[in-house]
Amino acid sequence: MKKIDLSQYRADGATETAIEDFSGFSAEDKERLLFAGIDVDNPSDSGAFMHLNHSGVHCKTHREGLEVMDIKAALEQFDGLPDYYWQLVDKDKDEFTKAAHDNLHGGYFIRAKAGTKVTEPVQSCLFIDKAGISQNVHNIVVVEEGAELHIISGCATAHGAKESAHLGISEFYVHKGGKLTFTMIHNWSDDTAVRPRSAGVLEEDAVFLSNYVLLKPVKDLQMYPKITLKGENAVARFNSVIVAPEGSYIDCGNRIEMQAPNTRAEIIARTLTTGGTIINRGYIGADAVPARGHLECKGLILGGGRIHAIPELDSDQDGVELSHEAAVGKIAQEEIEYLMARGLDEDEATSTIVRGFLNVDMEGLPKELQDAIEQQIDELDAGDAM
Amino acid sequence: MLEIKNLHVNIGDKEVLKGIDLVIEDGETFILFGPNGSGKTTLLMTLMGFGNYTVTEGQIIYKGQDITYAPMYERARLGIGMSFQRPPTIHGLKTSHLVRMCGQGRDVDVEGLAKKVNFSNFLDRDINAGFSGGEIKRSEMLQLMAQRPDLVLFDEPESGVDLENMALIGKTARNLLDGLAEGCTMKKAIKRSNTSGLIITHTGHILEYVNADRGQVMYNGKLCCEANPRDILDHISNHGYQECLRCLSAETGEILDLSSFNEAS
Structure with a gap:
C-alpha cells in the first residue's frame, strides 16, 4: 500500500457557509452527487445532511422522532455524547483516527428515537470541492429500541477537487429490535485518498444491513468496518460492489464478530478489476452458538489488475456453522x-x-x-x- | 435453407466430422440419429459456430450465404437458433431479461410466451440457476419462441425430460417448426411455414410430436442410411445400431464396431 502523507493536505481553512437548498450546485456537481446517491433535486422526505469541505452546510429533518444534526452541535447539546462518541473506534488506532480526533471538521449525528420507523432513506452527503484539503469527519448513527432507519451516505469529490483526502470515523449503534440499513456510495476521483474507520454494535434482535458501492476510480482507499453482534438474534449483512479501474488501489473488507447465540452474519462482495488492485478481506468470527455465517467474495479480472481475496472464518465453538466461497476468475x-x-x-x-x-x-x-x-x-x- | 458440402471438422487435433453432405429445404424437418460419440452434437455446434469446432474443409451455405466462418452472433441474427442441452448458469441475468434480448430488438411478449411453456414462475430467476432437466428445456423453448429462428437446431430435446414435460416440449417444438399458433385454422395449417429444423435424437420420442420429413444416421463422423425417420427409428428399435454398423461396413468395406466410437462430441 502506498503511504498517505497527511501533511500534504490542508486540514483547515476550507470553511463553508450554510446551504439552504441545493439548487445552486452546478449540473456537473449534481451529477457527481447523484452518482454518490444524493438526488439534490428530489430531497428526502425524511431528512438530509450535507458536509462540504470543512463545514456542515445543511441539516434538515422532516420527521418526528428523527434527529439529524451536525456532530459538533450534537456533542454540545448532549454533553459530548458519552455513550456514543469514540466508543467503538479507538482514537489512537492510527494517524487517521488521531487526525479526525484532534481536528474534527464535522460529520453527522443521526438518531431514530425508540419505535420510530423511518422508511424513506435519510440522505447524507460528504462532499469535497476544493483541491488539496483533508476532510475529517465523525458520524454517529443511533437506532433506538424498535426503530428503523435507512441512511444513504454519499461521498464524493467535485471535478476540481484534486489531491484531496477523506478521513471518516463512523460509529453505529442499533439497540434492541432496531433495524439500520446503511447504503454507502463512493464517487471519488483518481487522486483521492480515503480512510474510513467504522464500527458498529448490535443489541438483541437488531438488524444491520450494509450496502456499499464503488464504481469510480479512487487513488487509495482502505477500510474494514467491524460489526459486533452483542445481543441474541442479531443479524448483520454486508453487500459490496467494487470496481477498480487502472490506478485504483482498494483494500477493503468487512468484519463481523458474533458474540451471542442465534446470531447470523453474511458478507457478500463482488469485485471487478479492469487494471486496479483490490484486496478483498472478510472475517466472520463466532464466540457463541448457535451461530450461522456465510462469506462470499467473488472477483473478476478483466483486462489486467489484481484481486487478492482473503476470507477468514474463526471460531472455537462446537456446533458453529460458518462457510465461505471465494473465487477469482474470468x-x-x-x-x-x-x-x-x-x-x-x-x-x-x-x-x-x-x-x-x-x-x-x-x-x-x-x-x-x-x-x-x-x-x-x-x-x-x-x-x-x- | 441449409446446404452442407463435404464438411470436415476437428476438435483440437482430432477429426470428428469426416465429410458431411446434407441439404435441408425450406420448411423441412430433418432428424439425425446416431450413437454417442458419432459426431451429431459436433455437427450442431459447428453449424451454430462454437469456437472449439474447427472447420478444416468444406462449406456451410445458409440462405445462399457462406457462413462457414461467420461468427456465432451473425448466424443467430441471420435466423439460426439452437436449443442447448446443458446451458451455463449466468448469475444476475434474469430469465425474462434474456428472453427479451432473444427478440433482437423486436418487442417480445415475455409473459405471454412464458405462459405457453408454463414458465411464468421462473422469469425472475437467474437463467438456468438450479433448473431441472425439464426446466432447462422449457427455458430453451421459451428463448427460441422469442428468437423466432428460421432454422432451429434441437440437441436431444427429450433428454432428461419426464413424460409430462415431454408432451409440452414436443408440442412447443412442433409449433416452432410449423409456425402454428394454438386454435389455428385448417387453411393456415395447410400452408406450412418456412421454418426448418435439424433435430438430434437418441430415443426418437420427439417423432411422436413433430412432422419429420427425412432422417439419417450418423456414424463415426459420416452420414449414412437416409430414409423416412420412422423407418429408421423402427429399424434401430428392432436391431440396435449394431445392425446399422454391419450395413455400413458392407457399404464401405471397412470393419466397424461400436467400440471404435469415442466420446468425441
Whole structure:
C-alpha cells in the first residue's frame, strides 16, 4: 500500500457557509452527487445532511422522532455524547483516527428515537470541492429500541477537487429490535485518498444491513468496518460492489464478530478489476452458538489488475456453522457463447455477464439511485477493457 | 435453407466430422440419429459456430450465404437458433431479461410466451440457476419462441425430460417448426411455414410430436442410411445400431464396431 502523507493536505481553512437548498450546485456537481446517491433535486422526505469541505452546510429533518444534526452541535447539546462518541473506534488506532480526533471538521449525528420507523432513506452527503484539503469527519448513527432507519451516505469529490483526502470515523449503534440499513456510495476521483474507520454494535434482535458501492476510480482507499453482534438474534449483512479501474488501489473488507447465540452474519462482495488492485478481506468470527455465517467474495479480472481475496472464518465453538466461497476468475467462454447464440455480439455478451455479476440485490434502494448505479455499470462497458 | 458440402471438422487435433453432405429445404424437418460419440452434437455446434469446432474443409451455405466462418452472433441474427442441452448458469441475468434480448430488438411478449411453456414462475430467476432437466428445456423453448429462428437446431430435446414435460416440449417444438399458433385454422395449417429444423435424437420420442420429413444416421463422423425417420427409428428399435454398423461396413468395406466410437462430441 502506498503511504498517505497527511501533511500534504490542508486540514483547515476550507470553511463553508450554510446551504439552504441545493439548487445552486452546478449540473456537473449534481451529477457527481447523484452518482454518490444524493438526488439534490428530489430531497428526502425524511431528512438530509450535507458536509462540504470543512463545514456542515445543511441539516434538515422532516420527521418526528428523527434527529439529524451536525456532530459538533450534537456533542454540545448532549454533553459530548458519552455513550456514543469514540466508543467503538479507538482514537489512537492510527494517524487517521488521531487526525479526525484532534481536528474534527464535522460529520453527522443521526438518531431514530425508540419505535420510530423511518422508511424513506435519510440522505447524507460528504462532499469535497476544493483541491488539496483533508476532510475529517465523525458520524454517529443511533437506532433506538424498535426503530428503523435507512441512511444513504454519499461521498464524493467535485471535478476540481484534486489531491484531496477523506478521513471518516463512523460509529453505529442499533439497540434492541432496531433495524439500520446503511447504503454507502463512493464517487471519488483518481487522486483521492480515503480512510474510513467504522464500527458498529448490535443489541438483541437488531438488524444491520450494509450496502456499499464503488464504481469510480479512487487513488487509495482502505477500510474494514467491524460489526459486533452483542445481543441474541442479531443479524448483520454486508453487500459490496467494487470496481477498480487502472490506478485504483482498494483494500477493503468487512468484519463481523458474533458474540451471542442465534446470531447470523453474511458478507457478500463482488469485485471487478479492469487494471486496479483490490484486496478483498472478510472475517466472520463466532464466540457463541448457535451461530450461522456465510462469506462470499467473488472477483473478476478483466483486462489486467489484481484481486487478492482473503476470507477468514474463526471460531472455537462446537456446533458453529460458518462457510465461505471465494473465487477469482474470468468470464466463462461458455457463457459468452450462450449469449452469442442468441444474437448478442461478443461485447454485448461480455457486458451483459458483467452487469449480472455486479447485480447484487440491495434492499431498499430508491429507484433513482438504482438507475444511477445501473447507468454507471453500463458506462463501465464503454471502457476499453470490455 | 441449409446446404452442407463435404464438411470436415476437428476438435483440437482430432477429426470428428469426416465429410458431411446434407441439404435441408425450406420448411423441412430433418432428424439425425446416431450413437454417442458419432459426431451429431459436433455437427450442431459447428453449424451454430462454437469456437472449439474447427472447420478444416468444406462449406456451410445458409440462405445462399457462406457462413462457414461467420461468427456465432451473425448466424443467430441471420435466423439460426439452437436449443442447448446443458446451458451455463449466468448469475444476475434474469430469465425474462434474456428472453427479451432473444427478440433482437423486436418487442417480445415475455409473459405471454412464458405462459405457453408454463414458465411464468421462473422469469425472475437467474437463467438456468438450479433448473431441472425439464426446466432447462422449457427455458430453451421459451428463448427460441422469442428468437423466432428460421432454422432451429434441437440437441436431444427429450433428454432428461419426464413424460409430462415431454408432451409440452414436443408440442412447443412442433409449433416452432410449423409456425402454428394454438386454435389455428385448417387453411393456415395447410400452408406450412418456412421454418426448418435439424433435430438430434437418441430415443426418437420427439417423432411422436413433430412432422419429420427425412432422417439419417450418423456414424463415426459420416452420414449414412437416409430414409423416412420412422423407418429408421423402427429399424434401430428392432436391431440396435449394431445392425446399422454391419450395413455400413458392407457399404464401405471397412470393419466397424461400436467400440471404435469415442466420446468425441
